[in-house]
Amino acid sequence: MGVKQVLRAMDAFPRAEEHLLQKTKSGAFVSIVGLVIMSTLFLHELSYYLNTITVHQMAVDLRRGETLPIHINMTFPSLPCDVLSVDAIDMSGKHEVDLDTNIWKLRLNSDGHITGTEYLSDLVEKEHKHDDHKDHHDDSDNKTHMQGFDQEAENLIKKVKQALAHGEGCRVYGVLDVQRVAGNFHISVHGLNIFVAQMIFGGTTHVNVSHIIHDLSFGPKYPGGHNPLDGTERILRGASGTFKYYIKIVPTEYRYLSKEVLPTNQFSVSEYFSPINEFDRTWPAVYFLYDLSPITVTIREERRNFLHFITRLCAVLGGTFALTGMLDKWMFRFLEAVMKKNSRSLVR
Missing domain, CATH: 2.60.470 (Acid-sensing ion channels like fold)
Structure with a gap:
């Protein structure tokens, strides 16, 4: 096995062919909601980092x-x-x-x-x-x-x-x-x-x-x-x-x-x-x-530590991305099940 094959085997983000991907209206809605949430959380974390804190001794x-x-x-x-x-x-x-x-x-x-x-x-x-x-x-x-x-x-x-x-x-x-x-x-x-x-x-x-x-x-x-x-x-x-x-x-x-x-x-x-x-x-x-x-x-x-800011930022953005991805899958399966049920009732 060559070096290129070893590197490809280590890829944690495999990509599907473009023609195999299906874009839906529900997915677009979830994506917009996710972007709004991530933007809000990013601004909040940035403000939290830039604001100074006071320590009493x-x-x-x-x-x-x-x-x-x-x-x-x-x-x-x-x-x-x-x-x-x-x-x-x-x-x-x-x-x-x-x-x-x-x-x-x-x-x-x-x-x-x-x-x-x-x-x-x-x-x-x-x-x-x-x-x-x-x-x-x-x-x-x-x-x-x-x-x-x-x-x-x-x-x-x-x-x-x-x-x-x-x-x-x-x-x-x-x-x-x-x-x-x-x-x-x-x-x-x-x-x-x-x-x-x-x-x-x-x-x-x-x-x-x-x-x-x-x-x-x-x-x-x-x-x-x-x-x-x-x-x-x-x-x-x-x-x-x-x-x-x-x-x-x-x-x-x-x-x-x-x-x-x-x-x-x-x-x-x-x-x-x-x-x-x-x-x-x-x-x-x-x-x-x-x-x-x-x-x-x-x-x-x-002022808060920059690495602490990056850690919190990755946590909130990554968590929001994962949550919206799960929500998209659930909505897609739910809508798919409803459409199949309606098609069967029409055939009968």
Whole structure:
């Protein structure tokens, strides 16, 4: 036996003569259905292969000496910008009052439209300036200074009361860079002198800290990430109070297919509201109390293996071809049996 004969004997796909093949309408119908199914499955498998998957891994957080960026974007529809302040404190003992680093306030009219923009003023620096004046001036200068302060307070009271009457609100946005330790920041009227605040509002129960959180995050956003406080709206209809959001921050790294690494954080949150009565000495505020998890999460983008894609493709296409071939044979035999039965009945 020659080489050609051996190769022909190994042929797993023997072919019949063209004149021995019979093409039928049922076979054409099954072939079209099979092509549609195979095309659909091919596109599905191709999409499955091209789409990236994310793999999550956990490890102990080893980062040190870094700052924690806090992105804030909130609206207070019932409080003017002149009375709002942002204060932050952490477990390291660092306490910053009325932060002005990368923080802006937008004045809003009663319809929510922007009417002005300004930085948050630094009340700590103002207090130091007052102390310096007291140390370097005589009694007469002190009297003049106190009169100026009183006049400034009266102007502020008048300005804020007019803003409240006109229904002004305020939008606070920006970035706080704090130490990477547990702490809190809050937005309130705590930057005001207590007597000034009393003259403006007439009591703690009249401070409406209704707020809308447009965005609150602890780092840049990553694909598939979700910040649970985005879009939160808390509008007070009755007595005022203090809102507290307890936040658990999980350090996160997002690794793209390009090997680029995006350091960020994700978090969970629980909420608590404490009503205030007229005898309370504390003023309403919105607190964000955060703590960091010792575990870091790494989210890594991956693409499925090409050989795995080929294997799945062969399986679904080959299976569909075999199934439609069996269906064609069954339909052909069924139709052939029906036609023979009809021909016999006609002969009789």
